[in-house]
Amino acid sequence: MAIITKIAVQQKNTNRYNLYLDEAYAFSVDEAVLIRFALKKGKELTDFDITQIQYEDDIRKAFNEAVHFLSFRMRSEGEIKKHLAKKEWNEPIIGAVLQTLREHQYVDDLEFAKAYVRTQVNTGKKGPQIIKQELLQKDVQNSYIENALTLYKTEDQILHAIQLGNKHAEKNKHLSEKILKQKLEQFLLTKGFSFDIISIAMEEIHFEKKDExxxxxxxxxxxxxxxxxxxxxxxxxxxxxxxxxxxxxxxxxxxxxxxxxxxxxx
Incomplete structure (x- = not known):
């Protein structure tokens, strides 16, 4: 058994506290952990207590890292998991952090996918297949992606394909009409548009040339x-x-x- 003989707030981080056991510094904990375990001067701690406290503090530190990561923009669970893994947190810690984030509604992969799709639709630079691949790379599950992609209406896809196609046609106007048509179709495929959308868009893209x-x-x-x-x-x-x-x-x-x-x- 060890007795807490002193608790001192850290000067550089007022949310963390240094714990002294039997007059010697032992470890530090987050304020939330301090409160949860009701740590105070004179309290006795077993070895198991200390192990549990430090484990919970690790979860809290990883949680704070995840919240900081989320402060810049929305993230998928997969992105957060990869970020924490790079910070060398182990799987149990990461799993506990993700569970806490869900409970606080800090993460929601369906809403993340919808927001991502809306952003890409507004920029008008990518077709659905590219957006889907990017979301898969962020480890968003396929059912969420398919749900979110319903926000990308067919008429918007056609409009964006036409706009991108006309810009590409202008840049490559020195090509023959035949090659330009082929390049436009390939270009729109690489942008993530389907054959059906490309076929409709090509009717409106200005690639056909007069004889001169x-x-x-x-x-x-x-x-x-x-x-x-x-x-x-x-x-x-x-x-x-x-x-x-x-x-x-x-x-x-x-x-x-x-x-x-x-x-x-x-």
């Missing part, structure tokens, strides 16, 4: 190819140019036109 626009795109690509194959002559030059421009998605008619016009200029 397609011609200007070909000329730009042809000039690059010409610099690469300028040392070739005759049939070899024509074949390399045709192959290069055909791979870029231009029609053989336009390619032949370019080569014929180039020959006439020479």
């Amino acid at each position: 626009e397609e011609w200007l795109s070909l000329v730009k690509q042809a000039e690059k190819a010409d610099r690469k194959y300028q040392n070739l002559e005759g049939f070899a030059y024509k074949q390399k140019m045709k192959q290069a421009l055909f791979r870029k998605g231009f029609s053989l008619e336009l390619i032949d036109r370019y080569i014929d016009e180039k020959e006439n200029r020479c």
Whole structure:
């Protein structure tokens, strides 16, 4: 048995108290632990009491760490678990902390998923599949994710796909219409939109080119190819140019036109 002979508040952290047993410093505890175990001068503690007190204090310290982590933004339980594990808290401690957080309604993975989806919908930069993958990486269970994704209405997905597609099309307007269409569809897939949404959005995205626009795109690509194959002559030059421009998605008619016009200029 040991007797508490002194309790002193810490100067740098007034929520923690130093306990002295039999006139010697033993350990410190959080104020909540001090109150829970009714620790006061003169109280006798067994070895089991001390072990239990220190275990509960560890839970409190980990809990405080979790609350601090939550103070910056909402977190999923999985994020909190990973954060505490990095701080080297063991599984029983982390489990106890998560249970306390749930009791205080500091964590709710369904509400977290809904808030996350609402934020992503407002930014309009990602499709549902990317959002789902990000939530899975945060260890949110699939049923919560599917529930939350109902907030991302079909009309919003189409609108966002169109907006992203038009921006991407503008950045890649030098490409042929055929290649640009392929790149747009692939781009929207990587952004997390479904084939059905992409199919609808493509009808509104401005990627189709007038004849003159397609011609200007070909000329730009042809000039690059010409610099690469300028040392070739005759049939070899024509074949390399045709192959290069055909791979870029231009029609053989336009390619032949370019080569014929180039020959006439020479």
